Amino acid sequence: MKLYIEKLMIIFNREFTGYFRTPLASIFLLVFLALSAGMTFFMGQFFQRGQADLNSFFVWHPWLFLILMPAIGMRLWAEERKSGTIELLMTLPVRNSQLVLGKFLASWFFTLLAIIMTIPIWITVNYLGEPDNGVIFISYLGSWLMAGCFLSLTSCLSMLTKNQVIAFIVSTISCFIMVMAGFGLVLASVRSWAPLWFTEVIQSFSFLSHFKRIQYGVLDLTTFIFFISMIMICISINIFLVQLKKAD
Amino acid sequence: MNLLEAKNLYKSFGNINAVSDISISLNVGEVIGFLGPNGAGKSTTMKMLTGFLEADSGSIEIKKTDLSKDPINAKSIIGYLPEGAPSYSDMTVKSFLYFVGKMRGLKDELLEKRLEIMLKDINLSEVQNQIIETLSKGYKRRVGIAQALIHDPDILILDEPTDGLDPNQKFEMRKLIKSISKNKGIIISTHILEEVEAVCSRTIIISSGKVLLNKETKDILKKKKENLDSIFRKITK
Secondary structure, eight states: OOOHHHHHHHHHHHHHHHHHHHHHHHHHHHHHHHHHHIIIIIIOOOOOOSSSSOOOHTTTTTHHHHHHHHHHHHHHHHHHHHTTHHHHHTTSSHHHHHHHHHHHHHHHHHHHHHHHHHHHHHHHHHHHHHHOOOHHHHHHHHHHHHHHHHHHHHHHTTOOOHHHHHHHHHHHHHHHHHHHHTSSSHHHHHHHHHHHHHHHHHHHOOHHHHHHHHHHTTTHHHHHHHHHHHHHHHHHHHHHHHHTTOOO | EEEEEEEEEEEEEETTTEEEEEEEEEETTTTEEEEEOOOSSSSHHHHHHSSSSSOOOEEEETTTTEEETHHHHHHHHHEEEEEEEEOOOTBBBHHHHHHHHTTTTTHHHHHHHHHHHHHHHHHHHHGGGGGGSSSSSHHHHHHHHHHHTTOSEEEEESSSSSOOOHHHHHHHHHHHHHHHHSSEEEEEEEEEEHOOOOSSEEEEEEETTEEEEEEEEEHHHHHOOOOOOHHHHHEEE
């Protein structure tokens, strides 16, 4: 087990520091902070609402992640396949699960770094009023879990192509579907022809409905299990795809 | 001592039979030259020997360890340079070799020693802190060789190690392969026939996924009284 974690951490470190070897990290962090602040203060009308909470900040996260998570995750496997380093990687004494987990965790913790950098907004709202910090903490946690779902899905899809642009587009569309599944309009259109149970299944898969519950400070077991199991399912499929598609 | 024993390997991609009934045995001190025209199945065979591809049938034993049953231990005995010498181009030479060494399970102290030896023996000292992307093709190839040798493996599998090198670099590379071959088993795939004559103790010629010739290089040259070039052309026609 110790050796398993050791190798996983070597992969994690290479991937995590990899973000900072190119301008990708700084561009991403800058775009994320600028967009999240811009949306909160201008589109979310943070000051005009006159409420000491961060709803106008978190409400944009599913939409921000929709674009930004595929941007982080598109390179995870597509680049390895394009450059041929997958052959080098997979002839090292390492398990596929260590590679997939190491890469995924690196991108997930990089996202955590971006989320942590928004803490000044939390401080601001505490300076201006008396928010429920418990709800804000749960929203932060939920936001990170949702980012993990987007990333694991992107990582999985980036194994299917050698082209990072294709990986980005396919991942964005897939993430969009996962978000939109909970939208009233989509559910209404499904409800018109499908049985009730099918509509409920579609709704239960929506990132948006689960994240909305978290936003109100409700991190119940169902939501928590949903996000974690989504991540685990995507990672398992990713491990299977690595074995299946490595030599294509 | 036997290092590698591959028996009756088969591999097909759809309707194409890439490898049909190839068997290879590699002993300590042996350098096998793996020859064949483009698309003969050289790289596919090497990918199977290193555990990157699974054979459709047949068995591969690395120092008595079954590659399919215990791939982690079997892979740790092999050093492999894939075709085109891929490496992480955004890393420096030293950090890349350090990464591979760590993945190979070398402890810090030993890894530092091996790094020093690699940088010196493969003439990488002057570019050790350079980003791999900025290196010439020759240097990139040397980085590939260094990562394959970092853990001092018993078996070395090199897919076209001198491709893209200038004549001086080729000479140096052959000298290096010869110098390390005494206590290792090496398999080299190449298009360059003079390379086989210069460094390989055994020659295997394959075409359309089948072994056409598997003999000691000196015996081939002695018996036929002609050079390897004409023998190659004759049997792979």
